[in-house]
Amino acid sequence: MDTFEDHCRNGDGAPQAAAPHRQLTQFFAPLALQATAQAFSHPLVAMVASRGHGGPLNLAGLAQSGTVMFFLGIFAVYYMTTGMVFAKTREGYQTFWRVCLWTGMGIILLQALLCIPAPAHLLFGRMIGLPPSIEIPARITLLTAVPLQLLFFLRIPYQVALYNGRATGLASLATLGRILLTALLSAVFCVAGWIGPIWAVVCLSGPVLLEVLISIRFSRPFRRRLPPAVAKPPGAGEIFFFNLPLAIGGIFLVLSVLILSAFIARAPEPERILPVFFLAVSLANPVAYAATRIQAVVLAFPPPGYTERMTLRFALAAGAVLGLLPLLFILPGLKPLYYVTLQKLNPADLGLVTVTAASLAAFPFAVALRAHSEGMAAWQKKPMAVLVGHGLYMTGVVSSGFLALLLNVPGYLIGAISLTLANLISAGIIRAVLKRVQQRNLPVGQTTTAVAQMR
Numbered sequence: 001m002d003t004f005e006d007h008c009r010n011g012d013g014a015p016q017a018a019a020p021h022r023q024l025t026q027f028f029a030p031l032a033l034q035a036t037a038q039a040f041s042h043p044l045v046a047m048v049a050s051r052g053h054g055g056p057l058n059l060a061g062l063a064q065s066g067t068v069m070f071f072l073g074i075f076a077v078y079y080m081t082t083g084m085v086f087a088k089t090r091e092g093y094q095t096f097w098r099v100c101l102w103t104g105m106g107i108i109l110l111q112a113l114l115c116i117p118a119p120a121h122l123l124f125g126r127m128i129g130l131p132p133s134i135e136i137p138a139r140i141t142l143l144t145a146v147p148l149q150l151l152f153f154l155r156i157p158y159q160v161a162l163y164n165g166r167a168t169g170l171a172s173l174a175t176l177g178r179i180l181l182t183a184l185l186s187a188v189f190c191v192a193g194w195i196g197p198i199w200a201v202v203c204l205s206g207p208v209l210l211e212v213l214i215s216i217r218f219s220r221p222f223r224r225r226l227p228p229a230v231a232k233p234p235g236a237g238e239i240f241f242f243n244l245p246l247a248i249g250g251i252f253l254v255l256s257v258l259i260l261s262a263f264i265a266r267a268p269e270p271e272r273i274l275p276v277f278f279l280a281v282s283l284a285n286p287v288a289y290a291a292t293r294i295q296a297v298v299l300a301f302p303p304p305g306y307t308e309r310m311t312l313r314f315a316l317a318a319g320a321v322l323g324l325l326p327l328l329f330i331l332p333g334l335k336p337l338y339y340v341t342l343q344k345l346n347p348a349d350l351g352l353v354t355v356t357a358a359s360l361a362a363f364p365f366a367v368a369l370r371a372h373s374e375g376m377a378a379w380q381k382k383p384m385a386v387l388v389g390h391g392l393y394m395t396g397v398v399s400s401g402f403l404a405l406l407l408n409v410p411g412y413l414i415g416a417i418s419l420t421l422a423n424l425i426s427a428g429i430i431r432a433v434l435k436r437v438q439q440r441n442l443p444v445g446q447t448t449t450a451v452a453q454m455r
Contacts, residue, residue: 013282020306024314029295030172032290032322037172037179041207044179044186045200054137061137061195064130068114068123068138069145071251072107076152078246079103081378082239083160084299090226090234097157099239104153108146116141140223144201151208158215158223163296165222174218178211245383249390256397262420263401267411276349277415278337280356283326284363291322291368298375312372319368323361330354352412359416366423373430382434389430396422 023073050059079100114123120139131137162171185203189195192204264274294315301311326387329338330353339345339353370389377385400418409417 009449018302020310021314024297024301024306024311027166027168027300028293028314028318031166031293031296032287032318034168034172034175035174035290035293036286038289041179041182041204044182048186048189048195048203049137049197049200050200051190053195054133055098056440057133058098058137058197058200060134060142061139062200063135064124064138065142065145069111069149070141071254072111073149073152074247074250074254075103075107075243076100076156077241077250079153079156080160080163081094081246081295081374083156084135084163084245084296085159085242085378086161086234086239086379087157088226089229089233090166091229093157093161093223093226095234095236096160096239097114099236100153100156102236103240104150107153111142111149112146115139115146138419141197141201144198148201148205148208151205151212155208155215156211158212158219160223161219161226161293162215163300165219165225167218167222167302168296170218171215174211174214177214178207181210214422226288242381242383245387246378249387250392252394256394256422259394260397260401260415262352263405264414264419266405267409267414268410269417272349273352273411275345276356277412279345280326280353280360280412281415283357285362287325288364288367291319291364293372294318294368294371295375295378298372302379311375315368316365317373318444319365322368326357327361330357334340356412358414359413360419362420363416363423364425366420370427370430371425373427373434377434378428380434380437382437384434385430385437388433389426392429393426396425 038127046059046062049062052058079096083096083100087093114120117139120142121135124135124138159171159174162168182203185206189199189203261274264270265276267273282342294311298311308329328334335350335354338349339350340347357359370393373389374386379384397418400421401414404414404417
């Protein structure tokens with residue numbers, strides 16, 4: 001029987017061991033499953049928070065502190081990309097591990113400072129405008145979640161080692177274990193009476209700790225086999241400043257969602273349209289997030305072994321398939337069961353939610369195209385191209401939303417149109433920047449060669 005290390009060694013097959021499309025699918029499918037599963041963590045603990053004293057107000061506070069945590073931890077999201085670029089050698093990995101640790105320490109220090117009563121009131125009460133009934137649980141959960149934030153940063157290097165080793169099945173297995181434990185603990189906590197916002201954070205943190213420990217164990221063979229650096233390894237500053245524009249661009253993406261909500265709220269019948277849109281987009285968002293993993297596919301299967309055209313074709317196919325999955329919920333049998341019975345949508349709005357869901361089918365496809373462009377930019381070590389693309393993404397959301405309002409486009413279509421166009425604009429801009437950089441560098445190489453030949 002093969003040992004665990006043998007299984008890991010065999011899992012990192014050479015490109016010629018299988019057809020290219022099959023290898024890409026085997027790498028991407030666990031990542032898509034992992035990304036989709038991660039979207040279910042917070043809904044699972046919602047019942048723990050909402051059953052405490054204060055009811056749904058606790059859940060609102062938990063959601064607000066979660067939003068703040070995401071903003072503070074945006075570095076963690078893009079360190080996965082950075083690690084796939086710089087942590088491929090023994091020295092590069094060690095430096096990357098230290099950068100993740102010290103960045104995480106700095107972030108949790110800032111998070112703890114925001115939990116002091118005066119800064120917390122300024123943030124939650126004044127800036128966000130929360131009433132005291134929601135502000136208090138938001139501050140408490142933000143403080144309780146300090147260890148959870150650190151765990152997210154500690155997990156990154158080990159997940160990166162699995163990604164670089166093309167062992168995405170093991171990486172997703174660790175995440176699925178976390179989700180299953182979260183579901184189990186949520187039920188146990190409710191039965192035992194361990195309810196409220198603090199217990200909800202505990203319910204989230206314990207499974208993440210398990211995920212970190214499993215990731216450490218699974219990644220050990222891959223970390224041991226990292227080759228020594230043959231050139232000067234990257235420094236901590238190089239790694240940090242490579243990640244910085246990616247993180248800033250990620251903030252643009254988050255802000256654009258808030259801006260989009262403002263446009264929909266200004267369209268006719270916002271009380272009716274906003275719930276319809278967010279119910280439909282709640283199914284599209286997980287598969288769109290799964291489509292962002294195309295970036296990891298590009299970095300794990302770079303040229304010359306896998307050409308840009310090969311991974312682009314795969315990205316387009318994966319985006320199309322992911323875009324079709326949420327449409328299953330508008331089939332005649334499932335539509336009333338999900339939207340009316342489970343989500344309590346007014347049956348009169350089933351027609352609107354059908355049109356909205358159908359219009360969002362192109363959204364994951366556009367995200368996959370953008371993710372492929374981002375992967376190519378990261379592989380070429382051009383993070384500023386991604387930042388420019390993300391900046392134009394937000395510009396695309398604003399301009400398309402404003403134009404849609406002027407043309408009296410229904411609110412339930414404004415979101416789908418804006419999200420799809422913004423992703424396509426971002427993908428196109430990133431590719432245009434990369435092409436311009438290549439064209440700018442090409443004449444230099446030809447001139448140098450020509451001069452050498454003349455000599």
